[in-house]
Amino acid sequence: MDPIAPAIILDRPQLAENIGAVARAMANFGLSDLRLVAPRDGWPQERAWASASGADWPLNAARVYDTVAEAIADLTLVQATTARPRELQLPVLTPREAVEEAHAEAVQDRRTGLLFGAERAGLETADIALCQTVVTLPVDPRFRSLNLAQAVIILAYEWRMRIDAAAPANFRPGPEPAExxxxxxxxxxxxxxxxxxxxxxxxxxxxxxxxxxxxxxxxxxxxxxxxxxxxxxxxxxxxxxxxxxxxxxxxxxxxxxxxxx
Amino acid sequence: MDPIAPAIILDRPQLAENIGAVARAMANFGLSDLRLVAPRDGWPQERAWASASGADWPLNAARVYDTVAEAIADLTLVQATTARPRELQLPVLTPREAVEEAHAEAVQDRRTGLLFGAERAGLETADIALCQTVVTLPVDPRFRSLNLAQAVIILAYEWRMRIDAAAPANFRPGPEPAExxxxxxxxxxxxxxxxxxxxxxxxxxxxxxxxxxxxxxxxxxxxxxxxxxxxxxxxxxxxxxxxxxxxxxxxxxxxxxxxxx
Incomplete structure (x- = not known):
């Protein structure tokens, strides 16, 4: 049994296409618990399914909440994904460190979540304050504008690298060298x-x-x-x-x- | 001086929007050398710039080639990104291992490249045979369909994690605990x-x-x-x-x- 993968919590997402792309990114690396806080255009939105390329199950099971506090109520660790940790005294981790922390919770059967802000506005300080750590992606300072699904897939990828330390069967080294x-x-x-x-x-x-x-x-x-x-x-x-x-x-x-x- | 980042080589890319999204993903993590092999709809394509969200410089400097062989002529290491390594006797690496290998070349001032196949068709065996290693992303076997720019950003992210081992200035641990x-x-x-x-x-x-x-x-x-x-x-x-x-x-x-x- 794999440990429970982190929930992906989108705070006030704007574009349904981005929600679909997030679902696809989650499915690529085995995540499925998608939570939406006050999606701008309501829910469900057909365009989300259209842009998920068949990764329907995170969308079908997505839960909708009014506030971040309600969306994270059952989680013991929530990590805020933001480039702007503000004045809060929270640890700021790389995606790899954050996944390490989440994994340490998950192996104890505790639920964790990754909180992502709205496309442009990002997360509000009051919502970051509900989190235990901040995750910042090591983007080039010359071009920080990161697509929502791109941010999600990097964390989902790190999660899978963490739980799937044994390479899949088709991974192989080169041919065995001769004596x-x-x-x-x-x-x-x-x-x-x-x-x-x-x-x-x-x-x-x-x-x-x-x-x-x-x-x-x-x-x-x-x-x-x-x-x-x-x-x-x-x-x-x-x-x-x-x-x-x-x-x-x-x-x-x-x-x-x-x-x- | 950072070592030279890998070139991103797109073999017969179909949608200009995807080329733009690739440029954006590259810019997020400091890559800039974009090479296009026989883009289906010709080049340049306005829609690529429209979907790059301002990451114009990889597009402005993109070079176009007729064949993969020409596109990789100046590189000493080319890594094929594919989930289907076929019958070729090439090492199959995770993105992290692949970046480690590319970095070892780059610190010796050698140029490396990552080769990505067309959106649906992927890479042809003849082109993979021009590469020294295969990179396979550890996707969930239940949902392998990975967007082109998503595959690029994971490798670009791993590259940046490798060269940027020292966390950026805004990364910080939690507050120093009291005695x-x-x-x-x-x-x-x-x-x-x-x-x-x-x-x-x-x-x-x-x-x-x-x-x-x-x-x-x-x-x-x-x-x-x-x-x-x-x-x-x-x-x-x-x-x-x-x-x-x-x-x-x-x-x-x-x-x-x-x-x-």
Missing amino acids: ASSVMGLYGHLEDELEAAGFFHPPEKKASMVQNLRSALGRARFSEQEVRTFRGVVTALSRGRGRVLEKIARQKAQSSGKETA | ASSVMGLYGHLEDELEAAGFFHPPEKKASMVQNLRSALGRARFSEQEVRTFRGVVTALSRGRGRVLEKIARQKAQSSGKETA
Whole structure:
């Protein structure tokens, strides 16, 4: 069982499209408890569903309240999302720190919430004072204007990163690198063939040329399968060269045969 | 000097509004290098500027290319953002891991890029194969449909968290908690006054009542200023009570005086 995800509380949201985009952002990262305080245009609003791209369930279950105090009544921790913490003596946290704090509550089966202000006006100081901490997103001071759903998705994403510490099944590191003995086998094969082909010229430079080849290939960290593949490549190239040489020798023999005929 | 932020490369973006929203998300977290590969409706598109909410500079400087290969030509690390890494043997990273990798390149003055696919179609395998790693956002498998600008802002946010490890100036912890001696002074003051007021009743419960008061107040972690404030509160309440008692005593004295007069 995952701990209870934070409720998303929108204080006096203006545009129904933004409420829909918030629902979509919540659904992306597994949040579902949406609370609306005095939405400007009333509720429900069809345009919210239209902009949720199918993330209907947070909208269907959304609860509407007259005041922030009523919307947060059952929560033990409420975090105010604002860039302007004002004069209040509240801790100001990054989204990651805030989620850490909310998670510590949630694992004790307590409900938490994230409070977001209206699109332009933001949160009123009286409502921030009902919260225990302030969350501020680390936006570039040159461009602070953050879309409501964008602010929500960053916190929802942090929540999911926190509860989903084990990467999903499709997350994977690169292929398992081969053991050094396999890689050395490939190097030896390659270098033998290069030697036979007269690649190491002049001979006194061979050692440094080998080193350079090995360090360049080594960075690729071949898997066992890839080692086998590249041994095939070396074989194919060197046999091909052998065939070319044989052909040339045959042609030479034929033409010299003709000449001597 | 901050390391060079990743370029954002949009492969065949469809809606100009989404390109504008991407520019806004970039500007929020200090990114500015926007590259467009074959935008469906051509470029420039007025609607992109309209939806950027003033984040014009990534749009003004956006470069347009015919192919992904051309768009990434000057980059040493390109990370493909996709939920479907396909059969390619590439490492699949979380946004946080991907940003860590990009940052390690950037601090060596190398340019990196994040490649995003078209709104519905996503990235083609041939283009993912030009990348060194895959980034997958840890979305809830029940609702994977992630808006383009939402995907961009999460990576931009992670980038900023990485380079901006020192919290901005307005980030702050809660008020500095007072020293225990100050807090004990407050407790003593309060308990003395409560004792005088006959609060600890029955007397054998005093110890546990005191403990409960102290542990409840202790969780607030008062600052020195707040300790002074609450001592003022105790003083005000107890003197007020004193005045009430004096008044009652005076009234009693007067009435008994009347009676005896």
